[in-house]
Amino acid sequence: MTGSFGTWLAGLSREELAGLLIERPDATADPEPSTLGELAERLSGPRGVMAAFVACDLPLVQFAEALAALGGTAARSDAETLLGAAPDDFARVLDALVRCGLVWPADGLLHLAEPLREWPIGDGPLGLGSSAAILLPHLRAEDLRRIVRGLGVEPPGKRKAELLEAALAGLSDAERVRRVVAAAPQQERRLIEKVARAGRVDDYQGNYLFGQKGPYAWALARGLLVQPDWLEPLMPAEVALALRGPSYQAPFTPAAPSVGxxxxxxxxxxxxxxxxxxxxxxxxxxxxxxxxxxxxxxxxxxxxxxxxxxxxxxxxxxxxxxxxxxxxxxxxxxxxxxxxxxxxxxxxxxxxxxxxxxxxxxxxxxxxxxxxxxxxxxxxxxxxxxxxxxxxxxxxxxxxxxxxxxxxxxxxxxxxxxxxxxxxxxxxxxxxxxxxxxxxxxxxxxxxxxxxxxxxxxxxxxxxxxxxxxxxxxxxxxxxxxxxxxAACGRVLLQGDLTAVVPGPPAPWLAGLLELVADRESRGTASVWRFGLASVRRALDAGRSAEGIRSDLEAAAGTDLPQPLAYLIDDVARRHGEVTVTALACAICCSRPALLAEILAHRGLRRLKLRELAPTVLASAEPVDQTLMALRAAGYVPVGAGDTGAPLIERAPARPSHRPARSSLRGRRPAGTHEASRPRTPIDLADRLHGTSPDLPAENDGVGAGMADLAPHLSVSERRMLVHAVRTGTAIGIDYVNAEGNPTTRVIEKIRLDAPFLTAWCRLRDDERVFHIGRVQAVTPAVLMT
Incomplete structure (x- = not known):
């Protein structure tokens, strides 16, 4: 599919290609694709396709579902007939799907993106099973020969590929399918028509295998039902659509529902x-x-x-x-x-x-x-x-x-x-x-x-x-x-009872002012604040001056302050700061005032910021341990004292460990990293990609070729993204299978390559982890993993 999709991309104009890149920005994540072939591979990736698909509205999902029911590839007329859509609605929805790369036209047919062909939602498109193109290749050549014979199709040869081609052609012919079913015995015909309506076999008991007698043996012999292994028989989507008749139409709702x-x-x-x-x-x-x-x-x-x-x-x-x-x-x-x-x-x-x-x-x-x-x-x-x-x-x-x-x-x-x-x-x-x-x-x-x-x-x-x-x-x-x-209320009514009323939702600046100077009493359509000694003191403690408080309140009220409020502010401002409280880390006590005076004047103890509290007490700005260390360094012999005045016993510090600390990759940027240069707009990238090869780029550099040897199961685009993440330290998403065989999805960053291992910071575990490259199943831009 990628080659054909790349060929379609090569036929787009620069403007159309830029529009596609705008709809699918995930496909242009670093390192940017270097050819249209690489861009096609990214646009076709399962995570990118599903990220674009979940953003689709209902008619786009219904269109894609109908195309999946038709096998993923169908003529435009067949899709239009199945949906029963008006030409304008059909064209509008198709154009939206084409713009995001989920559907693309080629050779007169509409092609659905590969990850959507098997329809990852529910039991199947339109309640149908998989298409015959998915079910029949798993059958033996002998089984295919029996199906071709039952359908009355002449195969071009006896090889399995030729038998498969003939069987698919017979089941895709709706008229032939209806004729074959019409000629079935009555009981078998009723069972087949019931399965076609329901979309599945409801009463399967698990007792019948291909070729054995049973209620579904007749249909199994003609490919109208296909039984994979021991599972219940499945009806190919083409058969169910043919039996539902030409009047059957898939759900299609192009207009949004009305809102009361x-x-x-x-x-x-x-x-x-x-x-x-x-x-x-x-x-x-x-x-x-x-x-x-x-x-x-x-x-x-x-x-x-x-x-x-x-x-x-x-x-x-x-x-x-x-x-x-x-x-x-x-x-x-x-x-x-x-x-x-x-x-x-x-x-x-x-x-x-x-x-x-x-x-x-x-x-x-x-x-x-x-x-x-x-x-x-x-x-x-x-x-x-x-x-x-x-x-x-x-x-x-x-x-x-x-x-x-x-x-x-x-x-x-x-x-x-x-x-x-x-x-x-x-x-x-x-x-x-x-x-x-x-x-x-x-x-x-x-x-x-x-x-x-x-x-x-x-x-x-x-x-x-x-x-x-x-x-x-x-x-x-x-x-x-x-x-x-x-537009919020910026006016306040100041009253003589030391209250302030805002007749509406207060503007944030007004609410902040009143919350600082007053205490709120009520909320609602109108809010009420009350001024008091404690609230005005709170504003002064926050560094506001009495003049500033008065001017701000007068500006908000548009008038002079009521006399009681002005008196309150002045009275609290006059008393504010009469008593001060100074912080100190510890006190130095000595019964000899002369010795304390010597310590206070010692130039080597200036960093303690000593202050005299009393003739026998000095205050230090440093905690006890730092003060003791400074005094001892200055030649004094002090001792620490506890809350009760008893001397503190100082224990020798534990012997330091010489074991190196465990390094963390958090915040570390690998050596040699660089920021990738990026075009500024999708138009720039479209200009660069337009006219490039629809094939995948070659891995010419040594690192890329080395990654190809380490991870041959990854595509060229996936290997390029992984190499870029190693070089730059940027995040990347991986699908990984651990040593126990359990699949997991991770976002890793700050990657270091120690072949065949990747050492990286894992966001899921919030720790450094080691990953074997051979167990990395897929690589995806990190933007699709969050």
Whole structure:
């Protein structure tokens, strides 16, 4: 297939080739293919084909299924008749499949990508078995001769290949098949027609073999059923289609189903968008502050328990569902991480971000996060938050399908609920679920997440939702976030009873100011804060001045401060700092003031930053062990004392071990690595590949030729990817069979070649592992493995 596919690629224009590369970016992963033949091999690989196939909508999947039922190769007219499609719909769907390389036309026929021909989904295409071209080659020449005779076909010769060709031609002739079945005895004819309708043999007992008597012996002798080994007989797809009759049509749904909608005025959507966006940023900051002050602890089984989740929600003022989502997003962004069994902010999480940047980061992370934190599983319920086992790599595709279904709604209308999206989502991404009945809780979880983030409001996409769905080309996500937060309420009503009222969702900057200077008392449509001694002191402790606090509050209120509030701020500022508390690491005590004065003046002890607390006490900025070491180095003879004043006994340090530490490949770059130069656009790569050979490239360099000797079972393209990964240290995916014969899939990086072994960092085991090259069954770009 690869040669013919490569020939078809060679006939594409530069623009058509560039369009194909845009649809299939996995095929251009480093090292970039050097010929059209190598590109054809990558485009035909099972993982690449399936990655492109799962992104197809329902009519594309149905088209491919019909072509698989026809044997993987069929005339255009036959496919069009089987689908019963209108010419325009047929042409549109075919063009979409051709653009992503899953179907290609050649010699007047349509060819399906090889990995899809045996139909890896369900029991078979259209409920049929495999084609005769897959089933018959396993039969003996004697069996093929009997089939040819039963069908009434004249073989061109007596060799097995000639008998196989004649048998395939006879079974592909629908009229001949119907005539043969019509001449069958009544009982056998009924059994065969039942199998054709059902797609399988239902009452097989396992007692009959080819050539023996039994209810299916007549059909087995004519190839209408084929029995592989001891398994149940199978009906070739061509036979089942012929017996279903010329009026049979495969399912084909070219138009997306409608979604139940209700009025969603733009002004209402915009207002809720602003409120939800401001609330999301405010609550995320509150969650980060809460985890910094009181880090929640991890369950022994992993994740965050319900008790800690409720405690965090109570401290931050958010709902449990909202806090669950913010924790997941913060962890996915790298803002929170487990440290000594507790969830604490990382260095990035401790750094404040402007509100618009925070919102943009949250929305973008949510779109690509491979988890569904708000999913209520019908069998297992909702698991612990941040449980490492709750991983769903299809979550980004599900979110994209939900947003895409909402993007097609007319202006001023919104979906009435997540249940209205089930049909539209399963049409847009039919391979997400084995059964559409499983979809509702998943769609409901995405709906709730989108509402909390402000991506969805009143069943309609907001500005950030439209950007994510790709329907707002003129606006970036950053611009949409800025617009949302600017629309939030930026005014506060300051009252004489030392309260502040915000009559709407507060803008993040206003919420941050009030959270610093006052204590929140209520949330809702209007939020209320109360000023007090402790809250104003908190702002002064954070480095704010009384003048700065007054000016910020006056700017937010648009008027002078009420007299009680101004007096409170001035009074707390006047008393602030009357008593100071200084940190010290240890104290040096001595009954001789003169000796302490000598130590305080000693130039060699300046690094201790000594301060006199009393005539007999000095304070040191260094801990006890460092202070003792410095004093001894200066010629003094000090001794450490415990909490009770008793001298500390210092034990000799353990003898150091001279065993070298185990080296780690994490973060190490192999010597001689280099960054591959890459064309900037698919157009550049298309220009380079256009006109090259449809054959695979030769392995001229020494490393490539050496890899060919080590791994002759791998294709040229796979060996090139493996050599590139060894040279550059970049990640690569492998299908591997271990010493026990168990297959596994790994992503490895920082590879070192010690023939015949590969020593690499394994992401699955999070450790260095050794792999035998002979056990590597396939090599794939890492982008297809994540």
């Amino acid at each position: 909608t209700a009025a969603a005025p733009e002004a209402t959507v915009t207002a809720e968008f602003a409120a939800a966006s401001a609330r999301a940023v405010e609550q995320m900051e509150a969650v980060l502050r809460s985890c910094a002050s009181e880090p929640p602890t991890r369950l022994k089984s992993g994740g965050l328990g319900v008790r800690e989740l409720r405690r965090t929600a109570k401290r931050t003022g958010g709902s449990e569902d909202a806090v669950r989502l913010w924790l997941e997003l913060a962890a996915a962004e790298g803002l929170l991480d487990w440290r000594d069994g507790a969830l604490a902010p990382t260095a990035e999480g401790g750094d404040p971000l402007p509100a618009a940047e925070r919102l943009t980061s949250m929305v973008r992370t949510w779109a690509h996060m491979p988890r569904l934190p708000l999913l209520d599983d019908p069998e297992e319920g909702r698991g612990a938050s941040l449980d490492t086992r709750a991983y769903d790599p299809a979550a980004p595709r599900l979110r994209a399908a939900v947003l895409g279904s909402l993007a097609g709604l007319p202006g001023g209308r919104g979906a009435t609920g997540p249940e209205q999206l089930v049909a539209a989502v399963t049409w847009r991404s039919p391979l997400l679920f084995e059964d559409a009945e499983l979809a509702p809780p998943y769609i409901a979880a995405v709906w709730q997440e989108a509402e909390l983030l402000g991506v969805l409001a009143h069943g309609a996409l907001t500005a950030t939702g439209r950007v994510l769905a790709g329907v707002e080309a003129k606006t970036t996500l950053d611009e949409a976030a800025v617009d949302a937060l600017e």
